[in-house]
Amino acid sequence: MAYLRSFAIILVCLFAGKAIQHLTHLAIPGSIIGMLILFFILSTGIIPSHWAKESCHLMIRHMALLFVPVAVGLVNYLDLIAENTLPILLSTLGSSLIVFLILGIAVDKKEKQ
Incomplete structure:
Protein backbone atom coordinates (compact mmCIF):
# COMPACT_ATOMS: atom_id res chain seq x y z
CA MET A 1 0.00 0.00 0.00
CA HIS A 62 16.91 1.37 -10.49
CA MET A 63 18.06 4.77 -11.73
CA ALA A 64 20.49 3.35 -14.29
CA LEU A 65 17.60 1.60 -16.04
CA LEU A 66 15.62 4.83 -16.13
CA PHE A 67 18.36 6.54 -18.17
CA VAL A 68 18.33 3.95 -20.96
CA PRO A 69 15.33 5.44 -22.86
CA VAL A 70 16.86 8.91 -22.68
CA ALA A 71 20.20 7.67 -23.99
CA VAL A 72 18.52 5.77 -26.83
CA GLY A 73 16.47 8.86 -27.66
CA LEU A 74 19.66 10.90 -28.04
CA VAL A 75 20.66 8.71 -30.98
CA ASN A 76 17.96 10.47 -33.02
CA TYR A 77 19.79 13.77 -32.52
CA LEU A 78 23.42 12.76 -33.10
CA ASP A 79 23.78 15.15 -36.05
CA LEU A 80 22.50 18.06 -33.96
CA ILE A 81 24.78 17.11 -31.08
CA ALA A 82 27.76 16.84 -33.44
CA GLU A 83 27.06 20.32 -34.85
CA ASN A 84 26.89 21.83 -31.36
CA THR A 85 29.65 19.89 -29.61
CA LEU A 86 31.69 22.95 -28.65
CA PRO A 87 28.81 24.95 -27.11
CA ILE A 88 27.61 21.84 -25.26
CA LEU A 89 31.10 21.14 -23.94
CA LEU A 90 31.75 24.76 -22.93
CA SER A 91 28.40 25.16 -21.17
CA THR A 92 28.90 21.86 -19.33
CA LEU A 93 32.39 22.79 -18.17
CA GLY A 94 31.37 26.37 -17.33
CA SER A 95 28.34 25.39 -15.29
CA SER A 96 30.33 22.69 -13.48
CA LEU A 97 33.02 25.24 -12.63
CA ILE A 98 30.40 27.65 -11.27
CA VAL A 99 28.85 24.91 -9.13
CA PHE A 100 32.27 23.87 -7.79
CA LEU A 101 33.15 27.47 -6.93
CA ILE A 102 29.86 28.16 -5.16
CA LEU A 103 30.05 24.85 -3.31
CA GLY A 104 33.64 25.56 -2.27
CA ILE A 105 32.74 29.01 -0.98
CA ALA A 106 29.71 27.63 0.89
CA VAL A 107 31.71 24.83 2.52
CA ASP A 108 34.50 27.24 3.43
CA LYS A 109 32.03 29.62 5.12
CA LYS A 110 30.31 26.73 6.87
CA GLU A 111 33.59 25.37 8.25
CA LYS A 112 34.60 28.81 9.57
CA GLN A 113 31.47 29.03 11.70
Whole structure:
Protein backbone atom coordinates (compact mmCIF):
# COMPACT_ATOMS: atom_id res chain seq x y z
CA MET A 1 0.00 0.00 0.00
CA ALA A 2 2.91 2.33 0.71
CA TYR A 3 4.16 1.96 -2.88
CA LEU A 4 0.76 2.90 -4.31
CA ARG A 5 0.49 5.98 -2.13
CA SER A 6 4.01 7.14 -2.90
CA PHE A 7 3.66 6.54 -6.66
CA ALA A 8 0.32 8.38 -6.59
CA ILE A 9 1.91 11.40 -4.91
CA ILE A 10 4.72 11.49 -7.47
CA LEU A 11 2.34 11.03 -10.42
CA VAL A 12 -0.08 13.70 -9.19
CA CYS A 13 2.82 16.16 -8.91
CA LEU A 14 4.05 15.16 -12.39
CA PHE A 15 0.62 15.59 -13.99
CA ALA A 16 0.08 18.89 -12.15
CA GLY A 17 3.41 20.14 -13.48
CA LYS A 18 2.57 19.05 -17.01
CA ALA A 19 -0.83 20.72 -16.76
CA ILE A 20 0.69 23.97 -15.51
CA GLN A 21 3.25 23.90 -18.33
CA HIS A 22 0.56 23.20 -20.92
CA LEU A 23 -1.77 25.92 -19.67
CA THR A 24 0.87 28.61 -19.19
CA HIS A 25 3.13 27.66 -22.14
CA LEU A 26 6.23 28.03 -19.99
CA ALA A 27 9.59 27.08 -21.47
CA ILE A 28 10.25 24.91 -18.39
CA PRO A 29 9.35 21.23 -18.88
CA GLY A 30 6.31 19.98 -16.99
CA SER A 31 8.35 17.29 -15.27
CA ILE A 32 10.61 19.95 -13.73
CA ILE A 33 7.60 21.94 -12.56
CA GLY A 34 6.21 18.72 -11.08
CA MET A 35 9.46 18.09 -9.21
CA LEU A 36 9.31 21.63 -7.83
CA ILE A 37 5.74 21.02 -6.71
CA LEU A 38 6.79 17.77 -5.04
CA PHE A 39 9.73 19.53 -3.36
CA PHE A 40 7.44 22.30 -2.10
CA ILE A 41 4.84 19.87 -0.78
CA LEU A 42 7.42 17.73 1.01
CA SER A 43 9.54 20.58 2.36
CA THR A 44 6.57 22.47 3.80
CA GLY A 45 5.20 19.34 5.42
CA ILE A 46 1.88 19.39 3.59
CA ILE A 47 2.53 15.73 2.90
CA PRO A 48 4.89 13.81 5.22
CA SER A 49 8.11 12.83 3.47
CA HIS A 50 7.81 9.19 4.52
CA TRP A 51 4.70 8.93 2.34
CA ALA A 52 6.85 9.35 -0.79
CA LYS A 53 9.86 7.45 0.53
CA GLU A 54 9.07 3.96 -0.81
CA SER A 55 8.80 4.90 -4.48
CA CYS A 56 11.74 7.27 -4.25
CA HIS A 57 13.98 4.50 -2.93
CA LEU A 58 12.72 2.14 -5.62
CA MET A 59 13.42 4.64 -8.42
CA ILE A 60 16.85 5.53 -7.05
CA ARG A 61 17.73 1.84 -6.79
CA HIS A 62 16.91 1.37 -10.49
CA MET A 63 18.06 4.77 -11.73
CA ALA A 64 20.49 3.35 -14.29
CA LEU A 65 17.60 1.60 -16.04
CA LEU A 66 15.62 4.83 -16.13
CA PHE A 67 18.36 6.54 -18.17
CA VAL A 68 18.33 3.95 -20.96
CA PRO A 69 15.33 5.44 -22.86
CA VAL A 70 16.86 8.91 -22.68
CA ALA A 71 20.20 7.67 -23.99
CA VAL A 72 18.52 5.77 -26.83
CA GLY A 73 16.47 8.86 -27.66
CA LEU A 74 19.66 10.90 -28.04
CA VAL A 75 20.66 8.71 -30.98
CA ASN A 76 17.96 10.47 -33.02
CA TYR A 77 19.79 13.77 -32.52
CA LEU A 78 23.42 12.76 -33.10
CA ASP A 79 23.78 15.15 -36.05
CA LEU A 80 22.50 18.06 -33.96
CA ILE A 81 24.78 17.11 -31.08
CA ALA A 82 27.76 16.84 -33.44
CA GLU A 83 27.06 20.32 -34.85
CA ASN A 84 26.89 21.83 -31.36
CA THR A 85 29.65 19.89 -29.61
CA LEU A 86 31.69 22.95 -28.65
CA PRO A 87 28.81 24.95 -27.11
CA ILE A 88 27.61 21.84 -25.26
CA LEU A 89 31.10 21.14 -23.94
CA LEU A 90 31.75 24.76 -22.93
CA SER A 91 28.40 25.16 -21.17
CA THR A 92 28.90 21.86 -19.33
CA LEU A 93 32.39 22.79 -18.17
CA GLY A 94 31.37 26.37 -17.33
CA SER A 95 28.34 25.39 -15.29
CA SER A 96 30.33 22.69 -13.48
CA LEU A 97 33.02 25.24 -12.63
CA ILE A 98 30.40 27.65 -11.27
CA VAL A 99 28.85 24.91 -9.13
CA PHE A 100 32.27 23.87 -7.79
CA LEU A 101 33.15 27.47 -6.93
CA ILE A 102 29.86 28.16 -5.16
CA LEU A 103 30.05 24.85 -3.31
CA GLY A 104 33.64 25.56 -2.27
CA ILE A 105 32.74 29.01 -0.98
CA ALA A 106 29.71 27.63 0.89
CA VAL A 107 31.71 24.83 2.52
CA ASP A 108 34.50 27.24 3.43
CA LYS A 109 32.03 29.62 5.12
CA LYS A 110 30.31 26.73 6.87
CA GLU A 111 33.59 25.37 8.25
CA LYS A 112 34.60 28.81 9.57
CA GLN A 113 31.47 29.03 11.70
